[in-house]
Amino acid sequence: MTFEEFSRRQFLKGSGALVVAFTMAELADKLGIAPETASAQGGNTPQTLDSWIAIGADGDVTVYTGRADMGQGTYTVQYQLAAEELSVPISRIRLVECDTAMTPDQGTSSGSQCHPVNFNHENLAQACATAREALVAMAATKLGASANDLNVVDGVVSHKSDASKKVSYGELIGGKRFDITIKKDAKRKPVQSWTVLGRSVGRVDMPALATGRFEHVHNVRVPGMVHGRMVRPPSIGATVASVDESSVAGMPGNVKVVVKKNLVGVVADKPWQALQAAEKLKVTWNPGTTLPRQSDFYTYLRTHPGRRDAYSVNSKDVEAKLQGATQRVKATYLHPYQMHGSLGSSCAVADVRGSNATVWSSTQAVYPLRSTTAMVLGLQPQQVRVIYARGSGCYGLNGSDAAAYDAAVLSQAAGKPVRVQLTRKDEMAWGENYGLPFVVDQQVGLDAQGNIVAWDYETWSATLGNRPGNNAPGNVASGLLLGFPPQAVQPRTGAPDPQNFDNGSNAVPAYVAGRVGGKNNGTGTVASERVLTHTVPSPFLTGPLRSPARLQNAFAQECFMDEVAAHVKADPVQYRLKHLSDPRLKDVITDAARQFNWDTRPSPKAGNPRTGIATGRGMACVLYEGDNGYVALAAEVEVNQDSGVVRAKRLVVAQDVGPISSPDGLRNQLEGGALQGLSRALGEEVTWDDQKITSVDWATYKTLYVGSNVPAIESILIDRPESEAMGAGETA
Secondary structure (H helix, E strand, C coil): CCCCCCCHHHHHHHHCCCCCCCCCCCCCCCCCECHHHCCCCCCCCCCEHHHCEEECCCCCEEEEECCCCCCCCHHHHHHHHHHHHHCCCHHHEEEEECECCCCCCCCCCCHHHHHHHHCCCCHHHHHHHHHHHHHHHHHHHHHCCCHHHEEEECCEEEECCCCCCEEEHHHHHCCCCCCCECCCCCCCCCHHHCCCCCCCCCCCCHHHHHCCCCCCHHHCCCCCCEEEEEECCCCCCCEEEEEEHHHHCCCCCCCEEEEECCEEEEEECCHHHHHHHHHHCEEEEECCCCCCCHHHHHHHHHHCCCCEEEEEEECCCHHHHHHHCCEEEEEEEEECCECCCCCCCCEEEEEEECCEEEEEECCCCHHHHHHHHHHHHCCCHHHEEEEECCCCCCCECCCHHHHHHHHHHHHHHHCCCEEEECCHHHHHHHHCCEECCEEEEEEEEECCCCCEEEEEEEEEEEECCCCCCCCCHHHCHHHHHCCCCCCCECCECCCCCCCCCCCCCCCCCCCECCEECCEECCCECECCEEEEEEEEECCCCECCECCCCHHHHHHHHHHHHHHHHHHCCCCHHHHHHHCECCHHHHHHHHHHHHHHCCCCCCCCCCCCCCCCEEEEEEEEEEEHHHCCCEEEEEEEEEEECCCCCEEEEEEEEEEECCCCCCHHHHHHHHHHHHHHHHHHHHCCCCCECCCCECCCCCCCCCCCCCCCCCCEEEEEEECCCCCCCCCCCCCC
């Protein structure tokens, strides 16, 4: 497809409003990360209504959002939100997402944060409610009526008792500005009156997706565009010694070699020409560092001296309670590095002309990418425009940002628009930031009745880099090769007492009280609790991978809960309920168990054979991030005890996200999350030798494959209209 250039002035003239761009505010990062390299997650969200809503003379509505659809369906549900709150048909709305020249700065589009951020009482939802109230007030003045006597249908405000008295949105404000701020007290429509939200509607992007007309970033074409390929180091930490440009002299395609620090690439007229030149270019590299052995990497995590220690909770009586317990149960869980493994490799297009740059990227953070691309190019942020274009599906940090830096640097050197698409090997070995490896030690003390009286939880994980945020391009591979430092662990031994309760990484088990500051903040009943985390430097770049750290922690905690229940010969569901205090978390467990036809008994089932196929079941639950979505999952599994093959046959997932905006969208997230979790549990693992990553294709990085035996998945959607909207993208 050809990208049709249009000026911001022309676009805004058509929409009838002026939308300004906003700078990002820096937010503090997670514990152990230098504050000066903090990632921008929330942005510096504008409060002017005209930054969110514009109404044309024809009454059509343009909505601007800073939260991107990465494939999870938020594009459509934001249409539903605007249609519901503004009382306008979806067909008369246009949604513009994530363009630094047009849309509000909402920071990073994190998977499970997109729904609560825009669907509660701020940002897009509140902007729409404010606009509706303002329009009704204008109509009341124009019609000489009380606002309470007016009704809005399809963008037309009319008198409830005299339908001849009416005025359209276009007649009220078409082509003009609101010139007001978002009202915090503007009333959203009650859930009971919803006619668009809360229902499943056809995805507005699906016709284009199904017919190949949707413009992904891979399809963006700019006049005069050429193609780039990167030449990555042969080993981790290797640096450029020399580049022999004569090795590609005379090759077809007007080949240009670009070298900046340790970032090496070539530009040619066509993709195949660039690929051939990249393979032939002779680069001499200084050797990298020797990597820790994978065979004893978990020992490396435990014993690394440069760690940072932190308590999430610490009742300071755990040792005494364990000593006095009737029984103790211990277990250790290991979790490897894992990849996003996006099906399509990352791609970006950049057009750098003099002191201005435009970048098309599938980044989840257009404003932060604008800031860091400016750093990479030696420009100011206001000289860079970043336009979001959907890429291959990803929750977290695949190679999208790295490819954007690659394209920008090559374009600046070539003086032409450049498209870069990473190879499969480059995506897996040098494109993305891996999910964190974990070691988890757990120990509980039990009383004479088998109740848990103390829970001791200790983890070791490794990190290097993260999202680039506003000022840390070195957090991803291309920025690191350009000489920017990555976000690193700040060592600290001797953890201080926690001052606030924060379970954003789900390090605190669901079954403990979470007592900090004299208040129980958790979802459980176990009062004797200690959660100690150790963060150590990683040899590889890491970052958010769907449910970052939450998956690793919840996996270990829920497996352990099943083991403890089996040890005391208790039913796993009843044992969980016994140690929980949060009624909503209890409800999702109860609903999942009911749908599953759960047989109340201890596990494993008596009489299972010692050889051949054995069947089993499991239960797990979590309040995601401590406050962002309740979920429980029951699984029916069979194990071939002769071969070791594990097969999940049936999954039942119950989810409570508050008011449901789109049943189909929620169900899709539960099914997709469950399957990705299954893939990560059964096969995915990054591998390496003493120099480099060795899992570089689908043969060496093993995900669920096309044609895999996948389980039947049943979803239970619990609608709570009276509650706040929560996330669903990463819970299951």
